[in-house]
Amino acid sequence: xxxxxxxxxxxxxxxxxxxxxxxxxxxxxxxxxxxxxxxxxxxxxxxxxxxxxxxxxxxxxxxxxxxxxxxxxxxxxxxxxxxxxxxxxxxxxxxxxxxxxxxxxxxxxxxxxxxxxxxxxxxxxxxxxxxxxxxxxxxxxxxxxxxxxxxxxxxxxxxxxxxxxxxxxxxxxxxxxxxxxxxxxxxxxxxxxxxxxxxxxxxxxxxxxxxxxxxxxxxxxxxxxxxxxxxxxxxxxxxxxxxxxxxxxxxxxxxxxxxxxxxxxxxxxxxxxxxxxxxxxxxxxxxxxxxxxxxxxxxxxxxxxxx
Amino acid sequence: xxxxxxxxxxxxxxxxxxxxxxxxxxxxxxxxxxxxxxxxxxxxxxxxxxxxxxxxxxxxxxxxxxxxxxxxxxxxxxxxxxxxxxxxxxxxxxxxxxxxxxxxxxxxxxxxxxxxxxxxxxxxxxxxxxxxxxxxxxxxxxxxxxxxxxxxxxxxxxxxxxxxxxxxxxxxxxxxxxxxxxxxxxxxxxxxxxxxxxxxxxxxxxxxxxxxxxxxxxxxxxxxxxxxxxxxxxxxxxxxxxxxxxxxxxxxxxxxxxxxxxxxxxxxxxxxxxxxxxxxxxxxxxxxxxxxxxxxxxxxxxxxxxx
Numbered sequence: 376x377x378x379x380x381x382x383x384x385x386x387x388x389x390x391x392x393x394x395x396x397x398x399x400x401x402x403x404x405x406x407x408x409x410x411x412x413x414x415x416x417x418x419x420x421x422x423x424x425x426x427x428x429x430x431x432x433x434x435x436x437x438x439x440x441x442x443x444x445x446x447x448x449x450x451x452x453x454x455x456x457x458x459x460x461x462x463x464x465x466x467x468x469x470x471x472x473x474x475x476x477x478x479x480x481x482x483x484x485x486x487x488x489x490x491x492x493x494x495x496x497x498x499x500x501x502x503x504x505x506x507x508x509x510x511x512x513x514x515x516x517x518x519x520x521x522x523x524x525x526x527x528x529x530x531x532x533x534x535x536x537x538x539x540x541x542x543x544x545x546x547x548x549x550x551x552x553x554x555x556x557x558x559x560x561x562x563x564x565x566x567x568x569x570x571x572x573x574x575x576x577x578x579x580x581x582x583x584x585x586x587x588x589x590x591x592x593x594x595x596x597x598x599x600x601x602x603x604x605x606x607x608x609x610x611x612x613x614x615x616x617x618x619x620x621x622x623x624x625x626x627x628x629x630x631x632x633x634x635x636x637x638x639x640x641x642x643x644x645x646x647x648x649x650x651x652x653x654x655x656x657x658x659x660x661x662x663x664x665x666x667x668x669x670x671x672x673x674x675x676x677x678x679x680x681x682x
Numbered sequence: 683x684x685x686x687x688x689x690x691x692x693x694x695x696x697x698x699x700x701x702x703x704x705x706x707x708x709x710x711x712x713x714x715x716x717x718x719x720x721x722x723x724x725x726x727x728x729x730x731x732x733x734x735x736x737x738x739x740x741x742x743x744x745x746x747x748x749x750x751x752x753x754x755x756x757x758x759x760x761x762x763x764x765x766x767x768x769x770x771x772x773x774x775x776x777x778x779x780x781x782x783x784x785x786x787x788x789x790x791x792x793x794x795x796x797x798x799x800x801x802x803x804x805x806x807x808x809x810x811x812x813x814x815x816x817x818x819x820x821x822x823x824x825x826x827x828x829x830x831x832x833x834x835x836x837x838x839x840x841x842x843x844x845x846x847x848x849x850x851x852x853x854x855x856x857x858x859x860x861x862x863x864x865x866x867x868x869x870x871x872x873x874x875x876x877x878x879x880x881x882x883x884x885x886x887x888x889x890x891x892x893x894x895x896x897x898x899x900x901x902x903x904x905x906x907x908x909x910x911x912x913x914x915x916x917x918x919x920x921x922x923x924x925x926x927x928x929x930x931x932x933x934x935x936x937x938x939x940x941x942x943x944x945x946x947x948x949x950x951x952x953x954x955x956x957x958x959x960x961x962x963x964x965x966x967x968x969x970x971x972x973x974x975x976x977x978x979x980x981x982x983x984x985x986x987x988x989x
Contacts, residue, residue, distance in 0.1 A: 560908070560911075583890040584904070592980075593981060600902070601869060602870055631984070635984055635985070635986050668986060673899075674900060675902055675903075675982045
């Protein structure tokens with residue numbers, strides 16, 4: 376089924392203990408749509424860039440089955456730019472520079488040809504824009520997954536709460552779940568968030584894996600233990616893209632299907648962090664993806680039969 | 683098969699965000715042997731206490747199938763005492779007081795009736811004492827599991843390294859694995875440690891679960907997401923006890939059996955943290971243990987069939 380991905384398409388400059396990049400392609404919707412493209416070829420992108428954004432990358436999107444009719448190109452303007460530096464533990468980072476540019480006036484127009492999308496991925500963006508997207512869909516998608524971040528909890532909490540009530544799946548990291556609920560225990564935080572409306576909650580714990588909560592059930596997927604985490608930028612978006620991409624492919628939004636989605640998302644995220652930016656996830660083969668999923672199976676599989 | 687557990691049998695005074703205790707029973711060998719007793723009833727304890735240690739607890743050990751012939755009782759002396767305070771995240775703690783008492787002159791005598799033990803758990807202790815135990819076993823046990831801590835890496839690193847070369851399974855936490863190897867990546871740290879001799883390495887990550895490394899294989903078990911972690915004291919020892927207790931019961935030290943041991947150990951540790959001290963693990967039923975293991979199965983089980 377068709378998938379709509381909304382979010383930033385942008386430039387990043389990244390510094391990690393392993394090196395630094397010049398301006399490279401980044402953005403939540405970039406990572407999410409590329410990641411989803413390994414599971415479904417019916418992806419529609421909504422975002423905004425300036426005329427500094429390379430045509431070659433737009434072609435790359437199209438090659439991955441990602442339609443870009445909804446990617447607005449603002450002539451004479453510049454793309455959103457973020458620059459950050461990671462600490463040794465790779466779990467914390469400092470923002471060095473943020474230039475909103477085209478994002479400051481982003482009006483998320485949904486082309487008519489996108490209106491039949493049944494899966495909606497709302498990448499991290501200003502909550503008001505995420506809301507506009509939901510309001511502009513003539514028919515409510517079958518599944519709405521929304522990602523957000525601590526920044527919006529600080530400056531737009533009321534708007535964010537309105538969104539949370541409307542989505543099916545919320546994805547946040549552990550610190551954000553705690554911030555959102557004032558609960559230290561993730562189990563308590565999850566109960567509180569699910570009571571606000573979402574049927575599913577994904578709590579991303581970086582190198583410590585991800586939890587999926589639904590009613591009183593919980594599922595856990597580890598992160599793959601890697602020799603090096605080279606650059607964590609985009610890992611969360613890549614995870615979300617693999618998750619919803621798998622669900623759109625499977626046409627199944629049951630809890631069991633979501634579990635599989637979490638594993639596919641985790642597998643995609645494990646590729647993402649192996650190189651800078653989108654480098655690793657742009658040219659994967661289906662065989663590589665399946666091999667990686669097999670590594671996740673081997674990582675957690677055990678045979679205890681209780682009577 | 684019979685299991686020998688060596689380690690501290692002691693008093694603790696614990697403060698957590700949820701409350702504080704007076705002097706309660708603690709010690710690595712206490713937790714490990716109680717935990718193991720849910721899997722095998724052929725457990726031999728070696729340790730030392732003062733005459734302040736309650737006879738009722740020794741009877742409790744015996745009721746759990748734990749033989750105490752090797753538990754030395756020093757008349758006129760006091761038991762080892764540790765006091766600590768946990769921070770809000772429960773992953774860090776400050777030691778408030780340590781009184782070695784009987785431990786200062788501990789000579790680990792192995793009774794003749796213990797000499798046939800085929801499984802040996804060396805709980806966290808001064809490395810020289812752990813080594814004495816290994817040297818005093820007339821026949822090398824089939825499996826030696828050793829736990830240790832950062833403290834010994836700082837003051838007795840050479841002794842500790844001698845031990846590491848001799849054991850089959852080393853258990854450390856993530857910070858200790860990094861400290862031991864000067865490697866931030868746990869995968870690299872594991873490779874280095876395995877190259878020193880142990881066939882298996884368990885890296886305990888507290889609320890983030892545990893990793894088992896063997897050759898180029900890795901297995902991961904999550905910690906059970908709990909509403910509250912009430913008191914983490916003894917969780918690592920309880921984990922180790924459940925692990926080796928299961929292996930001694932199964933008489934199987936293959937990698938697949940070790941995986942099951944990790945799950946049983948994790949299940950036991952998840953009980954331990956629910957109440958202060960040994961309160962929760964002292965009176966469990968087999969049904970409770972099996973139900974908890976089923977929760978672990980449900981937590982990580984997914985069905986992806988790759989062709």
